Amino acid sequence: MIRKDAIKIASDMICDSPIISANGYISRDLFEADDKNTNFYMIGSMGLSSSIALGVALKNPRKRIYVFDGDGNILMNLGSLTTIGKLKPKNLIHLVFDNQSHESTGGQPSNTKNIDLYKIAKSSNYKAFKTNSKIGLEKILRKIKKINGPIMILIKITKGGKPGKRITHSPVTIKKRFSQNL
Amino acid sequence: MFDLLLRIGIENFIGVPDSTMKHFISQGLKKKKILITTREEEAIGVAAGISLSKQNALVFMQNAGFANSISTITSLIQLYEFPIIFLIGWRGYLKDDAPEHYKIGRIQPKLLKAIGIDSKTVTDSNWKECCKWAMKKVNNSTPCALIIKREFHD
Numbered sequence: 320m321i322r323k324d325a326i327k328i329a330s331d332m333i334c335d336s337p338i339i340s341a342n343g344y345i346s347r348d349l350f351e352a353d354d355k356n357t358n359f360y361m362i363g364s365m366g367l368s369s370s371i372a373l374g375v376a377l378k379n380p381r382k383r384i385y386v387f388d389g390d391g392n393i394l395m396n397l398g399s400l401t402t403i404g405k406l407k408p409k410n411l412i413h414l415v416f417d418n419q420s421h422e423s424t425g426g427q428p429s430n431t432k433n434i435d436l437y438k439i440a441k442s443s444n445y446k447a448f449k450t451n452s453k454i455g456l457e458k459i460l461r462k463i464k465k466i467n468g469p470i471m472i473l474i475k476i477t478k479g480g481k482p483g484k485r486i487t488h489s490p491v492t493i494k495k496r497f498s499q500n501l
Numbered sequence: 502m503f504d505l506l507l508r509i510g511i512e513n514f515i516g517v518p519d520s521t522m523k524h525f526i527s528q529g530l531k532k533k534k535i536l537i538t539t540r541e542e543e544a545i546g547v548a549a550g551i552s553l554s555k556q557n558a559l560v561f562m563q564n565a566g567f568a569n570s571i572s573t574i575t576s577l578i579q580l581y582e583f584p585i586i587f588l589i590g591w592r593g594y595l596k597d598d599a600p601e602h603y604k605i606g607r608i609q610p611k612l613l614k615a616i617g618i619d620s621k622t623v624t625d626s627n628w629k630e631c632c633k634w635a636m637k638k639v640n641n642s643t644p645c646a647l648i649i650k651r652e653f654h655d
Contacts, residue, residue: 339550359553363576367546370538374550374558398539399546406536490581498553 320453321480322416326387327352328453329414329474332460333385337501339372340387341365343423344482345416349387351483356500360486360493366395369403369413376408376468379501383410383468390417390431397439404443409467413445418476426478440471451475502623503528505632506559510639511586513551515544516561521590521651526561541566542573545585552583557639561588568605568612574644575616584639587618587646594650602651613646620646 322344330338330353339359340346346360359375361368369386376384393400393415403411419432440447446466448459456474463470486493503514503525514529515536529535538544541562548558562570567589578585592598593606605612613620619638621631631647638645 361577363580364542364546364573367542367549367573367577370543370546371550371553374547375553376550377547378551378554378556396540396543396546399543402536402538402543402547494553494581494583498555501554 320451320456320476321478322418322422322476323348323352323480323483324453325416325456325474325476328456329387329460332457336383336385337375337379337497338385338387339368339375341368341389341392343389343392345387345389345392346486347483349483350486356496359497360488362486362490366392368392369396369399372411372413373399373403373406373408375501376411377406380408380410382501383412386411386413388413388415390415390419390429390436391421393436394430400439400443400445403469404445407444408469411468411470412463413440413469413471415471415473416476417473418478420478422478423482437471437473440473445469445471447471447473449473449475502628502632503532505629507532507534509632509636511557511559511636513548513556513558514561515547515551515558516588517541517544517563517566519561519563519566519590520655521563521592521649522561522588525588541570545570545573545578548585549577549581549583552585557584559586559588563590564592564605564609565602567609571612571616574618578644579617582642583644584642585644586635586639587644589646589648591622591648591650595652595654598651598654609648618644618646620648622648622650
């Protein structure tokens with residue numbers, strides 16, 4: 320399963336719940352797959368999607384807030400897992416699309432080939448799930464609807480596929496429409 | 502200062518502790534309004550999420566953390582126009598402060614100016630006006646910084 324396929328499946332099943340998506344190809348793929356007012360695309364500030372989502376989750380306890388993160392991204396902000404794990408927001412669902420590389424910058428290797436993010440999530444008070452297939456991902460996304468967060472879904476993907484087109488909305492437009500639709 | 506900011510509309514205080522403002526932080530902890538993060542950039546991310554949810558947020562940090570955060574401030578806070586208040590402890594203000602603070606302390610005002618964040622240095626006599634100035638900035642959707650000089654040694 321390549322990133323583009325995994326993002327399309329997740330986005331379709333999440334419907335209109337807010338999504339905070341990490342910078343780079345993740346946001347570009349989400350934009351191309353399903354551009355919605357409830358998507359917050361990050362352009363810069365690599366690593367911070369989980370932190371932005373934590374702020375949104377704490378202030379909107381009745382909505383389920385999804386994070387579309389990458390392995391390179393979360394490795395830059397592992398501390399956020401401890402902050403989220405301490406606060407235990409029930410409505411935060413953290414998807415990590417893990418291709419064991421920095422694909423947006425040329426496919427250089429990341430550390431998740433040797434380090435198990437699933438275990439780190441579990442020891443940070445997350446309920447953790449992992450999959451490497453489309454059917455597995457659909458199953459987990461259905462299952463977690465009845466489970467309280469924080470939840471991490473570690474999605475092992477393979478590199479490849481043409482990256483999505485660049486996001487054409489301005490950052491301020493992305494912010495305003497997301498905020499109005501919360 | 503904490504109580505005044507809370508009263509005039511800042512509901513959320515997120516950051517990494519700095520001894521220069523330890524009384525400010527303990528007052529916030531007492532009122533259960535403080536969230537402590539692992540790094541300053543993380544605090545800025547959480548503040549952006551709170552701002553997306555239409556609440557006001559202040560991020561506190563030492564200037565060493567401010568130096569860490571410059572890219573996050575330019576590529577998240579300024580790029581998306583999040584009206585966040587930064588409260589920054591100014592280590593290295595005194596010439597005989599600890600050596601690791603010397604360089605950033607010396608260029609602190611220039612750094613703020615270079616990235617285009619308006620700031621005011623808080624003193625015993627102007628702190629109320631500073632808080633109101635910062636709130637006005639927030640209401641005009643502009644980020645800004647309040648600086649607290651480190652005028653004592655541990």
